[in-house]
Amino acid sequence: MVIDLSQIDFSILTDNIEITLTLSWIVLSYIIRRYTKRVIRQHPKFEHDKKRQRINAVDNLFNLLLVVGFVLIWASELQNIAISIAAFMVALVIATKEFLACIVGAFYRASTRPYQVGDWVRIANYEGEVTDSDWLSTTLFEVDLKGGSYGYTGRTTVVPNSLLLTHTVQNLNYMRRYVTHTFSISRLSDEVNLFMIKDQILGKIREYSEHFHEVAIRYNSLIEKRLDINISGPEPRVRITTTPEGYNVFTVSLFCPTNEVVDIEQKVTEDFMRFWYEMRGQS
Structure with missing residues (x-):
């Protein structure tokens, strides 16, 4: 055969x-x-x-x-x-321009290193902790920065790398430990002069801040040296303003640990309400 x-x-x-x-x-x-x-x-x-x-x-x-x-x-x-394939290259580029933009964005991220895994960042309108980054996208574990609680929301956002080429990237990693937290309390009544309780509130804030005050001073100096800018110091501040609608606004600003923001804010609000009702009862 x-x-x-x-x-x-x-x-x-x-x-x-x-x-x-x-x-x-x-x-x-x-x-x-x-x-x-x-x-x-x-x-x-x-x-x-x-x-x-x-x-x-x-x-x-x-x-x-x-x-x-x-x-x-x-x-x-x-x-x-x-x-x-050569005959289809033009059509392919047009059809995959978003994909190509993501690849270019990945090269931009690799060359400039605006953030790395574990950092808190703001990309366009998206905020959170970077949990993963690859050639096409960056995954953020959303952090409640706008709400002021600075805790994880449980939501995950996948941001295409193309946004790195068209939007500002802000690295917020210094806020993971300490943050300048500002909150306001509004009262419609003019029966109480808020300046009368300003010093009492400042005293309470210093009392709540005593256990981390020294660390806050050092961390504040560290941030200023690293970013080469002046930021608001660790000393608490109180500002009293009014609105066109007739509200009296009591605004508190303090530099404190991120994980204690909500607790301190609630304590200060409770003290403010107590002092306010005591002053109102005396008037």
């Missing part, structure tokens, strides 16, 4: 080799990535945020290597269809 080798379709064997190499590359990359991330998580000398940054970097690196491996494995096939 004579076998005519010219009748054998070797392209089938070639395709099978490429498929086998592709599957092997996927499995090998998955195993190495999983082992590397496990080593990082179990490393005793890395802090929690450092581990998250290293794991994020490993994910991005292996995603890039996975794509490069696919390109190398299927290089011959890609070369065969390169000429056919």
Whole structure:
């Protein structure tokens, strides 16, 4: 029996080799990535945020290597269809301009490093803690900065990297520990002179701030040196104003630990109400 080798379709064997190499590359990359991330998580000398940054970097690196491996494995096939793709390049660019903008935004982020995993940032109208960043987007775990509680809301926002090219990026990482918190209390009645209770409220604020006052002074100086700007100091301030509607507004501003903002605000509000009703009863 004579076998005519010219009748054998070797392209089938070639395709099978490429498929086998592709599957092997996927499995090998998955195993190495999983082992590397496990080593990082179990490393005793890395802090929690450092581990998250290293794991994020490993994910991005292996995603890039996975794509490069696919390109190398299927290089011959890609070369065969390169000429056919050329005619569609203009239409492809127009159709994928948002995708390309995200890639360019990723290069911009890598070159300028405006933030890293674990930082508090504001991108356009989105605020939160950076939990993940890749070639296409940045994931934020939303923090209630506008509401003044500075706690996690439980919502996650995925911000496309294209916004980095068209909007301002603000790094708010210094607010993770201490923040200048301002809140106002309004009263419609003019029966009480708010200036009469101003010193009492300031005394209460200093009492609530006594246990962290020294640390606040050092942290305030650290922020000023790092940002090369002057910010409001750790001493509390009270401002009394009025509105066109006839409201008396009692505004308090203090530099305090972020995790104590709500507790101190509630205590000061309670003291204000007590002093206000006591003064009203005497009038």
